[in-house]
Amino acid sequence: MICAYTVEMNYTVLISESEAELRQLEKRQKLAQMQKRLHFLRLLKSQPAITQEQAGKSVGWQRRQSQKIWQLYRQGGIRSVLYKPKGWGFGKLSSPQIAHLQGDLRQFGATSLDDIRTYLEQSFGVVYSLSGSSALCARLKIKLKTARPYNVKQHIEEVETYKKTLAT
Numbered sequence: 001m002i003c004a005y006t007v008e009m010n011y012t013v014l015i016s017e018s019e020a021e022l023r024q025l026e027k028r029q030k031l032a033q034m035q036k037r038l039h040f041l042r043l044l045k046s047q048p049a050i051t052q053e054q055a056g057k058s059v060g061w062q063r064r065q066s067q068k069i070w071q072l073y074r075q076g077g078i079r080s081v082l083y084k085p086k087g088w089g090f091g092k093l094s095s096p097q098i099a100h101l102q103g104d105l106r107q108f109g110a111t112s113l114d115d116i117r118t119y120l121e122q123s124f125g126v127v128y129s130l131s132g133s134s135a136l137c138a139r140l141k142i143k144l145k146t147a148r149p150y151n152v153k154q155h156i157e158e159v160e161t162y163k164k165t166l167a168t
Contacts (some may be wrong), residue, residue: 018045022038022042026038026042037081056069114133116137117129117133
């Protein structure tokens with residue numbers, strides 16, 4: 001027999017902000033993610049949702065996400081729930097480093113992802129895996145430039161004279 005129990009929490013006491021404050025903060029948020037977080041807390045405070053799981057479902061989250069947001073709130077309050085790290089969503093390189101990388105690749109080029117990876121490690125001290133350097137190149141739209149195939153038996157002088165006479 002599996003015994004599943006839920007601990008009843010009194011969210012109206014545990015959430016220190018009033019429902020009106022949460023609603024006001026929610027309206028001021030520009031990011032949908034932050035709005036969802038505040039809406040989640042507001043649902044727990046006003047008690048249409050009795051558990052974190054119910055409040056999370058009404059916002060569109062799974063149980064684990066609801067638990068994480070509640071844990072953030074318990075540890076640091078509303079500030080930690082609304083905290084957005086600087087440089088959110090960017091990789092390991094700063095903007096000047098990316099510009100330097102692109103300039104060097106334009107000037108010297110690279111023959112493989114491994115060359116780019118070792119260049120990043122030697123120049124900036126940033127360690128990327130092979131798949132990480134591939135994702136970086138895809139994000140920066142860096143593509144390997146390969147020459148067109150040509151016939152080994154062709155005479156270069158004849159091709160040059162043909163190109164000269166073609167334009168006239």
